[in-house]
Amino acid sequence: MSKLASEVLLLTMGDVCGIGPEVAAAALAAERDSRLCVVGDVQVMRRALQWAGVSMPVLRVEAPADWRDEADLPPRCLPVWQPEGLPGDLLQCPIGQVDARAGAAAAHCIEAAVRLIQDGGAAGLVTAPIHKEALHAAGVDFPGHTEMLQALASADSAPVPVRMMLANDELRTVLVTIHCSLRQAIEQINCPQVLETVRIAEAAMRRFGIAKPRIAVAGLNPHAGEGGLFGDEEVLHIAPAIALARAEGIDARGPFAPDTVFMRARNAPGHPGEFDLVVAMTHDHGLIPVKYLGVEQGVNVTLGLPFVRTSPDHGTAFDLAGTGRADPSSMRAAIRMARRLLA
Known part of the structure; x- marks a missing residue:
């Protein structure tokens, strides 16, 4: 990987019927980071800039790692790498609705970005929101980014174990x-x-610079099962896993009642958290507490991939698309998180 490529972050445009293109455009403009390049459709990104209220020229680039070397580069622009094979009529997709063309384009951009990273042409990936129904309509057999990225990263090998982390400054x-x-x-x-x-979480926290991460493991059942009275998953599966992790030197504790452990882990002014991270058993158990604290600074990180991938903590927000009211804060946080992980 060249020195330039080792600094480039790719931003996929997401679903063109949602807010992905405009939050990507607004975040790139606000971050003023010359090492960012959008993977998407040039015309879609020009429209996104207008919707975001940003006056900035769009520069179509052939190689994201080399565009900064162009002598006639505008002093401030939105670089867009448009991979071959995108549908040609994306501006005709109905805003705020599920469209198979949008799903196909979103998947194509993700696949192209991953290939470029694997070929040494960029360092990491920040993904704008996609719509699962649009993916399905396009015949893309993945329920979301995480599973798609896992498959792309494992194309020539056994599936790499990946996990989803949602993070903000407090949890x-x-x-x-x-x-x-x-x-x-x-x-x-x-x-x-x-x-x-637990192992993947501990390795991720070390990457964040925490030498001895304190990991709380939430139970599945009310009151963490009450010793088997309300379910036996804690006794049969969760507690034994914690014991094995501790035997490996990992500071994992629990299982704790899911209704209180997130409060204990929250690191807020006047309330230092007892833990650096919480392992949750299911999607909503783990994500509701983080999102309740505010999606503006939340970041989704895919742990276990051979490259850095982050994304904002929100979806396509069809109701906001094209209104100029989409908030790029979470996308900006995702960019900064990716930079931190690449440092």
Whole structure:
């Protein structure tokens, strides 16, 4: 990887029917980071700048790692790498609605960005929101970014173990199960899955500069099962995984009641958190507490990938698309988180 490529962050435009393109455009303009490059459609990004109220020229680039070397580069512009094969009629997609063309374009940009990173052409990835129904309509058989990125990273090998982390300045959570029904999630909880999640979480915290992470493991059932009275997942799977993690030298504790552990872990003014991170068993158990604190600064990080990937803590927000009211704060936080992880 060249020196320039080692600094470049790619921002995929997301679903063109939602707020992804405009929050990407607004965040790039606000961050004033010359090492950022959008992966998407040039015309879509020109429209996104207008919606975001940003006056900035769009520069179509052929190689994201080399565009800063161009002598005639405008002093301040939005660089866009448009991969071959994007649908040609994306401006015709209805704003605020599910459209298969938008789903296909979003997936194509993600795939192209990952290939470029794997080929040494960029350092990391920040993804704008995609819509799962649009992906499905386009025939893309993944429930979300995390699963798609795992498959792309594992194309020539056994599946790499990945986990979803949602983080802001006050709270971090890592999930054992992600995008599946609650019934399926419960069936997927076992000792090896919980132990692997704790290991991945601990490695991630070390990458954040925390030498000895304090990890709280939340239970699944009310009151963490009350010793088996309200469910036996804690006794059979979660507590044994914690014991194995501790035997490896990991400071994991629990299982704790899910209704109080997040309050204990929250690091706020006048309230230093007892833990650096909470491992939660299911999607909503872990994400509701972080999102309740405010999606503006929340960041989704995919742990376990061979490259850095972050994204904002919100969806496509069809109701806000094209109104000029989309807030780029979470996208900006995702960019800064990616930079921190690459440092």
